[in-house]
Each structure stands twice: as C-alpha cells, then as structure tokens.
Amino acid sequence: MEEKCEDIISKMTVEEKVSFLVGIGMPGIFDNPPSKVDGVAGETHSIDRLKIPSVRLADGPAGLRIKPKREETGETYYATAFPIASMLASTWNKEVVERVGMAIGNETREYGVDILLAPALNIHRNPLCGRNFEYYSEDPVLSGEIAAAFVKGVQSQGVGACVKHFVANEQETGRMQIDTLVSQRALREIYLKAFEIVVRKAKPWSVMSAYNKLNGVYCSQNYWLLTEVLRKDWGFEGFVMTDWYAGDNPIEQIKAGNDMIMPGKAYQAIPFGRKDEVEEILKAVASGELKEQLLDQAVKNILRVLIKTPSFKNYAYSNKPNLTENAKISYEAGCEGVILLKNDMVLPISLDTKLAVFGTSQLETIKGGTGSGDTNPRYVINIIDGLKEAGLRIDEKLRVIYENYIEKMRQTEEYKIQQLPWGWPLIPLLPQDFLSDEDIERFASSNDMALLVISRTSGEGYDRKPEKGDFYLSDDEINLINRVSSRFHSQGKKVIVVLNIGGVIEIASWRDKIDAIVLLWQAGQETGKILGDILVGKVNPSGKLPTTFPKDYNDIPSKNFPGEPVNDPLTISYDEDIYVGYRYYDTFRVEPAYEFGYGLSYTTFRYDNLNVSSLNNSIKISFEIKNVGSFAGKEVAQVYIKAPLGKIGKPLQELKTFHKTKLLKPGEVEKIEVRLDLSDLRSFSGSDWILEKGEYELRVGSSSRDIRLRSRILLN
Numbered sequence: 001m002e003e004k005c006e007d008i009i010s011k012m013t014v015e016e017k018v019s020f021l022v023g024i025g026m027p028g029i030f031d032n033p034p035s036k037v038d039g040v041a042g043e044t045h046s047i048d049r050l051k052i053p054s055v056r057l058a059d060g061p062a063g064l065r066i067k068p069k070r071e072e073t074g075e076t077y078y079a080t081a082f083p084i085a086s087m088l089a090s091t092w093n094k095e096v097v098e099r100v101g102m103a104i105g106n107e108t109r110e111y112g113v114d115i116l117l118a119p120a121l122n123i124h125r126n127p128l129c130g131r132n133f134e135y136y137s138e139d140p141v142l143s144g145e146i147a148a149a150f151v152k153g154v155q156s157q158g159v160g161a162c163v164k165h166f167v168a169n170e171q172e173t174g175r176m177q178i179d180t181l182v183s184q185r186a187l188r189e190i191y192l193k194a195f196e197i198v199v200r201k202a203k204p205w206s207v208m209s210a211y212n213k214l215n216g217v218y219c220s221q222n223y224w225l226l227t228e229v230l231r232k233d234w235g236f237e238g239f240v241m242t243d244w245y246a247g248d249n250p251i252e253q254i255k256a257g258n259d260m261i262m263p264g265k266a267y268q269a270i271p272f273g274r275k276d277e278v279e280e281i282l283k284a285v286a287s288g289e290l291k292e293q294l295l296d297q298a299v300k301n302i303l304r305v306l307i308k309t310p311s312f313k314n315y316a317y318s319n320k321p322n323l324t325e326n327a328k329i330s331y332e333a334g335c336e337g338v339i340l341l342k343n344d345m346v347l348p349i350s351l352d353t354k355l356a357v358f359g360t361s362q363l364e365t366i367k368g369g370t371g372s373g374d375t376n377p378r379y380v381i382n383i384i385d386g387l388k389e390a391g392l393r394i395d396e397k398l399r400v401i402y403e404n405y406i407e408k409m410r411q412t413e414e415y416k417i418q419q420l421p422w423g424w425p426l427i428p429l430l431p432q433d434f435l436s437d438e439d440i441e442r443f444a445s446s447n448d449m450a451l452l453v454i455s456r457t458s459g460e461g462y463d464r465k466p467e468k469g470d471f472y473l474s475d476d477e478i479n480l481i482n483r484v485s486s487r488f489h490s491q492g493k494k495v496i497v498v499l500n501i502g503g504v505i506e507i508a509s510w511r512d513k514i515d516a517i518v519l520l521w522q523a524g525q526e527t528g529k530i531l532g533d534i535l536v537g538k539v540n541p542s543g544k545l546p547t548t549f550p551k552d553y554n555d556i557p558s559k560n561f562p563g564e565p566v567n568d569p570l571t572i573s574y575d576e577d578i579y580v581g582y583r584y585y586d587t588f589r590v591e592p593a594y595e596f597g598y599g600l601s602y603t604t605f606r607y608d609n610l611n612v613s614s615l616n617n618s619i620k621i622s623f624e625i626k627n628v629g630s631f632a633g634k635e636v637a638q639v640y641i642k643a644p645l646g647k648i649g650k651p652l653q654e655l656k657t658f659h660k661t662k663l664l665k666p667g668e669v670e671k672i673e674v675r676l677d678l679s680d681l682r683s684f685s686g687s688d689w690i691l692e693k694g695e696y697e698l699r700v701g702s703s704s705r706d707i708r709l710r711s712r713i714l715l716n
C-alpha cells in the first residue's frame, strides 16, 4: 500500500497534487454540476491519467443523507432514518450501535458513497446547542465508546467514517468564527477525550476539523491539534478534512496537518476575501512558502485511505440496500434508547385501554433534527399510527380534530412550513391549547387514559433559546397539560406525557401534574412503532440519560453560553472547565431534575457480589445483576470512580466504564466483568497526565445518583 501510494505520488504533477487536496465545490449547489450520487455533501477531484477516481462524501449521524429522488430517472434513493445520536447513546449498548453503524455503512456503500460524514461527538456542554441531537453525551467516555462502536460498524462495510467536529464545537452561534477558550485540562479530560477514545479504538478513516478557533487558532489551521495531538500523541493514520468552508487560510490548513479542504471553491459561499484554494496553494508552493514535501504528506495521508474506498475499487454499487432489514435495526436501536423518566403505576398499559391522544406531534411526529444531520427515509411512522399498530384503541374523533387543526394552521402565513437556504425545512411549533373545556371533558369521559405529546425541533445553524416554547414549555403547552390532567384525574384516569424532543427541556415544574413521562427522543423513521411497543410492554424501556436534565436553566454550569459579546459572540470561554454535566451537579451539590445515567424500567434489578482486584496496570471489577421484578428487562450498570483528595481538584465522581445486560428474565442473574486500566484514573495536570496516589472509591450504579455497590482500592 505504502509503495503503491509513493508510486502514484511520484507520478503526480504539483497541480494534480493540489487539486487532489481540494474538493470540487459543493455538488449541485451554485453553478457546480450535481454529483452522480445526487445530494452528497462533497466530492474529490479525479485524476483520470493516474486512474484516480473521484470519491464521494455524504452526511450523517442518523443515516445517509442523499437526495431521495433524481429528476432524470424518477427512481428513489431513500435511506433509513435511525434514532438521533443522543438516543443511540441512551441505549448504552455498543453492540446495537455497531449494528446501526453497519446498516448505515451498508447504505453508504450501496448508494455509491465512500465516506460517511459521521459520527459527530462534540460534548453536550450546554443544553441549548442546536446540534446536541447529533452529539452523544455530556460525558466523554460514553460519547467515545458509543462513537467507536458506530465507526467500527460503518467501516466494517468497506467505507470510511469521518469523526467530527474536532474539537470544542459545542454551539452553533458564531460557529464559523468563534474562538473557544478551553484549558488544557478540560480539553484533555473532556473535549479531546471522546475523540481520543474513537481514534485509538476504532481507527476512523478520517477526522473533520471544526469551524471554530481553539484558543486563538482555527481548528483547521491548528498544528498543535491536528499534528501534535491527533497524529503524534494518538497515532492517527487517516486524513483530516475541514468542515465545509471552515477557516480562512488554506495554506495554513495544509501546514497544520489538515490534509483536505472541503468542499472547495469557498469563494462561492463566502464571496468576500476568499480566493480559489487551488490557486492560493499553488502560489504558495511556487513561492516556497509551502514546501512540496508538505503537499506530498497530505496527498499521502488521503491516498492511503482513498485507495480502500469502493470508488477506487470500482465497486458496482447496487442502489438497492436492504431497507427492510435496516428498518428493523433502526427500530431495535430506538427501542433500547427510550427512557422512562416517571411511572406512577401507569405503564405498561393493556391493549384494551382507550386512549385520548393530545398534541399535534401525534401526527407531525419528529423523526430527527434538521440540517446536515437530517435524513430522507421512505416513511416515518408517526405516533398515532404507531399506537394503533401496537394494538391500542385510539379515540378517532380526537385524531380527526387534530388532523383538521394541523391542516388549517399550516396554511396560515405564521405557521406554514418554510424552506431554509440549502433546502432545510423550518416547521414552526403550533399552538397546542385549542380544545374547549367541554371537548376535553367529553374525551375524558369516553376514554380510559390521556397521552399528551410534547415536541421540539432543533437543527444545524442556530442554537435553542432558554425561553418558553423552547427550553421551557410554552404557556399553551402548560395550559393543555393542566386542563387535560385536571379533567382526566377528576375521573380517576391517568395522564402520560411523551417527549418527542432532540435535546434537554425543563420538566421539574410540571412533572407532578401527570403520571408518567416517556422520553421518546426523535427515534427516526420507526418513532411511532417504538413508542407503541414500549407503552404496551412488548418492549421494556432500558435507556438511560446520556445527559443531565437540570431543574432549571439557571442551574447549568456553562452560564456564559453562547459567549461574548452576547449579540454576536466572538469568544466563548469554557469557564466551568472540567465541571461539565454531572461532574458539576455532583461536585457542587446542585440537584438535577433527572441525573446522568437515570432511567426506569418495568422491572427492578438487584446488584450483588462486587469484587475488585488489581493486577499490574489493570483493575478487574466483577459483580452480579439479578432481575428481581416480574418483567423481563435489561439494565445498564455504570462504573464510576471517586478519586482521593490529591494535588488537583477532582469531580465527585467520573464514569469510567459501563455494561448493558442481556435481556434478563425475572429471577435471572448476569455475572458481569469489566476492566479498567490504571491510566483511566489519571488527570491532566500542567502538561501531562498524572496518577494521584491514595484510596479510590469504585462505585457501581444504576445511575450516577443511585450507586448500589462500592469498593475501595489503594494506589501507592
């Protein structure tokens, strides 16, 4: 391989080398011709004389994003919509996520794409980041492990994954110019850590550098980040590409170790002051500013990977991935990612339950977020159809009222569905409180129970707001909850709330008014079916929160989001440092609404027999989990470490590893053994990792605040 690359490079002219490093411009946008695979986000230059084909790159984290229809043939190219990344992380199940990766990888290959622009593993630093749905967790170990499983799955199909956005890209506001100021310690322990795990464990073919600056230097132009850390420290062997139109200097990008510039022709999108990258780089080579050796290195980094792609191998893709099989995988992953937040003796419900379903998202169910993380599936099973498919009896009259209401409202100027630039939809949230008291009373009398759907959308390009209608429920949502629950409760009937959302919202102030809360997330094309099967108990919920739900927005650690100056931020300082998510809430004793790692089940589990032994540099931890309830189910065991007081401050506890059991029948026991490396216990201090001496507490929990077993180990 190495020789083959050297040989090809030795035959390339300087012009060919440079063209190879810069994409052809965004296919199908501006005056660029569409790609053969319409809808891909990028494509590389071919060099016919050397038999180098062009290679295609497409998003994204919840499934392959290509155009579902091509005008010339009328044929369809639908791709499966999988649960959003936060929901994949909520499964805490690496095998399931690996299968999702395999399915997406298979669709990538069979639709003629070579590199999937996913996974995205920025950290849930603030609940309002518009792209949190594309990201996994507030914790780097959960993020990194889930992403590694995803990458392994994708790449097992002979296509590449691209891990993005490297690094510290935790907001959309000002994303193309913001300077993210982060300490070395927070970088190493939190923001870089997630990427480090994936790079070391799954060897992704490529990494996408982020839009933002990191401590003063654009990530795509940051030698320390791309060369010292990524390549030298972690041994990354793939290639680095920019995010689309990122940075401001292609020569600095190449010098920093950012091998590929995407999508090319930045002047088309950013007309002021941007020149043709190919011309700029060629000039720099001619003047000696950029050594040809550096070009060769970048070309080699890319070529080594591209040689493995289906396009290079002339793979005859079928355009016929197995959408039926992949739908099953999407369903299975979604079932494992649903989180039961509250259940006062309501769920599961029996099939003869008559349900009155409230909320417009029973019909306008949200499958995922918008932007490059969107998908174009063959269908989306909405909530109402999913409930019916599960065998539940739905109040049809109420459904028809909602149908008519939505149709009428979507024709008004204020609530019509709009197309944003790049073809992304904007679907305004409809007012929810439009039924009369008499109507609600009537539906309470003629049904056994109420189910109320609350939904939110978010997407690339903008952040969410700490306001009613977004982070907080709107007044009309609260009114609907109040009116429905008072009418149903006065007749002794229960109310279930389903959250069809992509990110954290406020729950604490209204949760006492209702009887059960199901966090359905945005589960992809099978969303409704997944909910139906959870409600009737065909599936026992086993998801756990990958992110804290705080009681109030004012409780969060990242208070300065989205930076300074407030209206058009140029800098964002990560002042909370390593105290992100539960690391903050636990250490500073701030009570959340629902803690990291939390999630209920229809059964209960007992933890027993913790044994901890250390051998050389590793710690062996074994324990047992028994299903002591009467319902088959799966449990997620989480292993946290509480470090001793040492030279540097530490969070109260940190997740180090986790294990999801198989489906345990009532009475069944699973023996679990996990291992840690002593190096997992280190902290970053000054310019290096240190392992502090003393007594470490090992905590095995069903959530971060429900620790069931403890043991200690002494390091001296």
Ligand code: BGC
Residues within 6 Å of the ligand: 041, 059, 117, 164, 243, 244, 372
């Ligand atoms: C996004 C990336 C995406 C790329 C190509 C950018 O705007 O930040 O995540 O992969 O576009 O669509």
